[in-house]
Amino acid sequence: MGMRKPDGEQRTSPVTGAYVLVRSRRRTIGLEVRPDATILVRAPVRTPVWYVESLLREKAGWIEDKLTKARSHVSLLPRHDFLTGERFRYLGREWPFVVVAFQETALTFDEKTGFSLDMAAFDRGEVVFEEWYRAQARELLAERVHHYAPLVGVSVPRLRITGAKRRWGSCSTSGTVGFAWRLIMAPMDVVDYVVVHELAHLREMNHSSRFWEVVAGVIPDHSTRRRWLKDHGGMLTI
Numbered sequence: 001m002g003m004r005k006p007d008g009e010q011r012t013s014p015v016t017g018a019y020v021l022v023r024s025r026r027r028t029i030g031l032e033v034r035p036d037a038t039i040l041v042r043a044p045v046r047t048p049v050w051y052v053e054s055l056l057r058e059k060a061g062w063i064e065d066k067l068t069k070a071r072s073h074v075s076l077l078p079r080h081d082f083l084t085g086e087r088f089r090y091l092g093r094e095w096p097f098v099v100v101a102f103q104e105t106a107l108t109f110d111e112k113t114g115f116s117l118d119m120a121a122f123d124r125g126e127v128v129f130e131e132w133y134r135a136q137a138r139e140l141l142a143e144r145v146h147h148y149a150p151l152v153g154v155s156v157p158r159l160r161i162t163g164a165k166r167r168w169g170s171c172s173t174s175g176t177v178g179f180a181w182r183l184i185m186a187p188m189d190v191v192d193y194v195v196v197h198e199l200a201h202l203r204e205m206n207h208s209s210r211f212w213e214v215v216a217g218v219i220p221d222h223s224t225r226r227r228w229l230k231d232h233g234g235m236l237t238i
Ligand SMILES: [Zn+2]
Pocket: 001, 197, 201, 206, 207
Protein backbone atom coordinates (compact mmCIF):
# COMPACT_ATOMS: atom_id res chain seq x y z
CA MET A 1 0.00 0.00 0.00
CA GLY A 2 0.98 3.65 0.11
CA MET A 3 2.56 5.80 -2.54
CA ARG A 4 5.99 4.88 -3.66
CA LYS A 5 7.88 7.81 -5.08
CA PRO A 6 8.29 7.09 -8.78
CA ASP A 7 11.75 7.12 -10.31
CA GLY A 8 11.96 9.42 -13.23
CA GLU A 9 13.94 12.08 -15.07
CA GLN A 10 14.12 15.44 -13.35
CA ARG A 11 13.40 18.02 -16.05
CA THR A 12 12.63 21.70 -16.25
CA SER A 13 9.98 23.24 -18.43
CA PRO A 14 10.03 26.96 -19.25
CA VAL A 15 6.33 27.07 -18.43
CA THR A 16 5.98 25.15 -15.18
CA GLY A 17 9.55 24.86 -13.88
CA ALA A 18 10.75 21.56 -12.45
CA TYR A 19 8.85 18.37 -13.19
CA VAL A 20 9.47 14.65 -13.14
CA LEU A 21 9.04 12.60 -16.30
CA VAL A 22 8.42 8.90 -15.84
CA ARG A 23 8.43 6.82 -18.99
CA SER A 24 6.87 3.40 -18.94
CA ARG A 25 4.98 0.91 -21.06
CA ARG A 26 1.70 2.74 -21.08
CA ARG A 27 -0.39 4.15 -23.88
CA THR A 28 -1.53 7.47 -22.54
CA ILE A 29 0.04 10.52 -20.95
CA GLY A 30 -0.86 11.22 -17.37
CA LEU A 31 -0.34 14.52 -15.61
CA GLU A 32 -0.36 14.80 -11.85
CA VAL A 33 0.38 17.48 -9.25
CA ARG A 34 1.38 15.64 -6.13
CA PRO A 35 0.58 16.66 -2.54
CA ASP A 36 4.20 17.75 -2.06
CA ALA A 37 3.74 20.23 -4.94
CA THR A 38 5.81 18.37 -7.50
CA ILE A 39 4.62 17.87 -11.06
CA LEU A 40 4.68 14.35 -12.39
CA VAL A 41 4.21 13.35 -16.02
CA ARG A 42 3.79 9.70 -16.91
CA ALA A 43 4.28 8.97 -20.57
CA PRO A 44 4.79 6.13 -23.02
CA VAL A 45 8.44 5.20 -23.51
CA ARG A 46 8.98 7.00 -26.81
CA THR A 47 7.12 10.24 -26.13
CA PRO A 48 9.32 13.16 -27.24
CA VAL A 49 10.08 15.83 -24.66
CA TRP A 50 8.70 18.63 -26.88
CA TYR A 51 5.36 16.83 -26.83
CA VAL A 52 5.36 16.58 -23.05
CA GLU A 53 6.24 20.26 -22.77
CA SER A 54 3.51 21.32 -25.17
CA LEU A 55 1.10 19.44 -22.93
CA LEU A 56 2.44 21.28 -19.89
CA ARG A 57 1.93 24.57 -21.74
CA GLU A 58 -1.60 23.65 -22.66
CA LYS A 59 -2.44 22.68 -19.08
CA ALA A 60 -0.48 25.51 -17.44
CA GLY A 61 -3.57 27.10 -15.85
CA TRP A 62 -4.75 23.85 -14.38
CA ILE A 63 -1.25 23.01 -13.10
CA GLU A 64 -0.83 26.44 -11.49
CA ASP A 65 -4.15 26.01 -9.76
CA LYS A 66 -3.20 22.60 -8.38
CA LEU A 67 0.24 23.84 -7.34
CA THR A 68 -1.25 26.71 -5.36
CA LYS A 69 -3.53 24.30 -3.54
CA ALA A 70 -0.74 21.81 -2.88
CA ARG A 71 1.61 24.54 -1.62
CA SER A 72 -0.92 25.99 0.77
CA HIS A 73 -1.44 22.48 2.10
CA VAL A 74 2.32 21.89 2.41
CA SER A 75 2.65 25.03 4.51
CA LEU A 76 0.10 23.56 6.93
CA LEU A 77 2.35 20.61 7.67
CA PRO A 78 3.59 20.58 11.22
CA ARG A 79 7.07 21.96 11.28
CA HIS A 80 8.49 22.23 14.73
CA ASP A 81 11.05 24.54 16.23
CA PHE A 82 10.94 22.52 19.48
CA LEU A 83 9.71 25.45 21.51
CA THR A 84 7.52 25.22 24.58
CA GLY A 85 3.88 25.52 23.57
CA GLU A 86 4.14 23.57 20.33
CA ARG A 87 2.15 20.37 19.97
CA PHE A 88 3.25 16.94 18.77
CA ARG A 89 1.15 14.11 17.42
CA TYR A 90 0.98 10.72 19.01
CA LEU A 91 -1.75 8.11 18.44
CA GLY A 92 -4.19 10.52 16.89
CA ARG A 93 -3.88 13.31 19.43
CA GLU A 94 -1.87 16.49 19.57
CA TRP A 95 0.00 16.67 22.85
CA PRO A 96 1.50 19.66 24.62
CA PHE A 97 5.24 20.08 24.60
CA VAL A 98 7.64 21.82 26.99
CA VAL A 99 11.38 22.32 27.10
CA VAL A 100 12.79 21.85 30.60
CA ALA A 101 16.16 22.32 32.25
CA PHE A 102 17.80 19.12 33.45
CA GLN A 103 15.85 15.93 33.09
CA GLU A 104 17.46 12.51 32.94
CA THR A 105 16.07 11.34 29.63
CA ALA A 106 16.27 13.58 26.56
CA LEU A 107 12.55 13.19 25.84
CA THR A 108 9.80 11.97 28.12
CA PHE A 109 6.09 11.51 27.61
CA ASP A 110 3.35 11.56 30.17
CA GLU A 111 -0.35 11.08 29.49
CA LYS A 112 -1.22 14.02 31.71
CA THR A 113 1.36 16.57 30.65
CA GLY A 114 2.48 15.42 27.20
CA PHE A 115 6.06 15.72 25.95
CA SER A 116 9.00 17.15 27.80
CA LEU A 117 12.39 17.75 26.17
CA ASP A 118 15.62 18.31 28.02
CA MET A 119 17.11 21.69 27.15
CA ALA A 120 20.44 20.02 26.42
CA ALA A 121 18.74 18.04 23.61
CA PHE A 122 17.09 21.11 22.15
CA ASP A 123 19.20 21.23 18.98
CA ARG A 124 18.65 17.49 18.41
CA GLY A 125 14.88 17.72 18.76
CA GLU A 126 14.05 16.01 15.51
CA VAL A 127 16.43 13.09 16.10
CA VAL A 128 15.27 12.62 19.66
CA PHE A 129 11.62 12.62 18.60
CA GLU A 130 12.25 10.16 15.79
CA GLU A 131 14.01 7.80 18.22
CA TRP A 132 11.11 8.05 20.62
CA TYR A 133 8.50 7.48 17.90
CA ARG A 134 10.47 4.53 16.53
CA ALA A 135 10.66 2.89 19.96
CA GLN A 136 6.91 3.35 20.51
CA ALA A 137 6.18 2.11 16.99
CA ARG A 138 8.23 -1.04 17.52
CA GLU A 139 6.52 -1.85 20.78
CA LEU A 140 2.96 -1.07 19.77
CA LEU A 141 3.14 -2.62 16.30
CA ALA A 142 4.64 -5.83 17.68
CA GLU A 143 1.68 -6.04 20.04
CA ARG A 144 -0.88 -5.26 17.32
CA VAL A 145 0.68 -7.76 14.91
CA HIS A 146 0.48 -10.46 17.61
CA HIS A 147 -3.12 -9.55 18.28
CA TYR A 148 -4.27 -9.51 14.66
CA ALA A 149 -2.24 -12.35 13.09
CA PRO A 150 -4.56 -15.12 14.40
CA LEU A 151 -7.64 -13.08 13.48
CA VAL A 152 -6.38 -12.75 9.90
CA GLY A 153 -5.42 -16.42 9.95
CA VAL A 154 -1.65 -16.13 9.51
CA SER A 155 1.28 -16.90 11.75
CA VAL A 156 3.08 -14.00 13.40
CA PRO A 157 5.55 -12.55 10.87
CA ARG A 158 8.82 -10.75 11.48
CA LEU A 159 8.43 -7.04 11.99
CA ARG A 160 10.43 -4.15 10.58
CA ILE A 161 10.07 -0.44 11.34
CA THR A 162 10.88 1.75 8.34
CA GLY A 163 11.62 5.40 7.68
CA ALA A 164 9.17 5.56 4.76
CA LYS A 165 7.34 8.85 4.36
CA ARG A 166 4.10 7.77 2.70
CA ARG A 167 4.39 4.03 2.40
CA TRP A 168 2.73 3.16 5.69
CA GLY A 169 3.08 -0.56 5.43
CA SER A 170 4.84 -3.14 3.31
CA CYS A 171 4.99 -6.86 3.09
CA SER A 172 7.76 -8.95 1.55
CA THR A 173 7.39 -12.35 -0.05
CA SER A 174 9.76 -13.70 2.62
CA GLY A 175 6.98 -12.90 5.10
CA THR A 176 8.31 -9.83 6.85
CA VAL A 177 5.90 -6.97 7.43
CA GLY A 178 7.18 -3.42 7.66
CA PHE A 179 5.57 -0.29 9.05
CA ALA A 180 6.63 3.35 8.89
CA TRP A 181 7.43 4.76 12.33
CA ARG A 182 5.40 7.86 11.39
CA LEU A 183 2.31 5.69 11.57
CA ILE A 184 2.50 5.92 15.36
CA MET A 185 1.22 9.49 15.04
CA ALA A 186 -2.06 8.27 13.50
CA PRO A 187 -5.11 7.22 15.54
CA MET A 188 -5.04 3.66 16.84
CA ASP A 189 -7.84 2.44 14.58
CA VAL A 190 -5.84 3.63 11.57
CA VAL A 191 -2.73 1.86 12.86
CA ASP A 192 -4.80 -1.30 13.24
CA TYR A 193 -6.12 -1.00 9.71
CA VAL A 194 -2.58 -0.80 8.29
CA VAL A 195 -1.54 -3.80 10.41
CA VAL A 196 -4.45 -5.89 9.16
CA HIS A 197 -3.83 -4.71 5.58
CA GLU A 198 -0.25 -5.98 5.64
CA LEU A 199 -1.13 -9.21 7.45
CA ALA A 200 -3.83 -9.86 4.86
CA HIS A 201 -1.09 -9.66 2.20
CA LEU A 202 0.44 -12.76 3.77
CA ARG A 203 -2.68 -14.53 2.51
CA GLU A 204 -3.28 -12.56 -0.69
CA MET A 205 -0.27 -10.85 -2.24
CA ASN A 206 -2.43 -8.43 -4.25
CA HIS A 207 -5.35 -6.06 -3.91
CA SER A 208 -7.95 -8.41 -5.36
CA SER A 209 -11.50 -8.64 -4.07
CA ARG A 210 -10.43 -11.71 -2.12
CA PHE A 211 -7.77 -9.60 -0.40
CA TRP A 212 -10.33 -6.94 0.59
CA GLU A 213 -12.66 -9.68 1.87
CA VAL A 214 -9.92 -10.82 4.25
CA VAL A 215 -9.40 -7.23 5.44
CA ALA A 216 -13.15 -6.60 5.82
CA GLY A 217 -13.52 -9.84 7.79
CA VAL A 218 -11.43 -8.26 10.55
CA ILE A 219 -12.03 -4.54 9.97
CA PRO A 220 -15.45 -3.97 8.41
CA ASP A 221 -15.02 -0.17 8.28
CA HIS A 222 -11.58 -0.34 6.68
CA SER A 223 -12.46 2.15 3.93
CA THR A 224 -13.08 4.96 6.44
CA ARG A 225 -9.73 4.33 8.07
CA ARG A 226 -8.02 4.16 4.71
CA ARG A 227 -9.64 7.46 3.77
CA TRP A 228 -8.29 9.07 6.94
CA LEU A 229 -4.78 8.05 5.99
CA LYS A 230 -5.19 9.45 2.48
CA ASP A 231 -6.49 12.77 3.80
CA HIS A 232 -4.24 13.21 6.82
CA GLY A 233 -1.16 11.11 6.11
CA GLY A 234 0.76 14.22 5.06
CA MET A 235 0.36 15.63 8.56
CA LEU A 236 2.18 12.74 10.20
CA THR A 237 5.55 14.46 10.37
CA ILE A 238 7.75 15.88 13.10
ZN1 LIG B 1 -1.46 -3.42 0.04
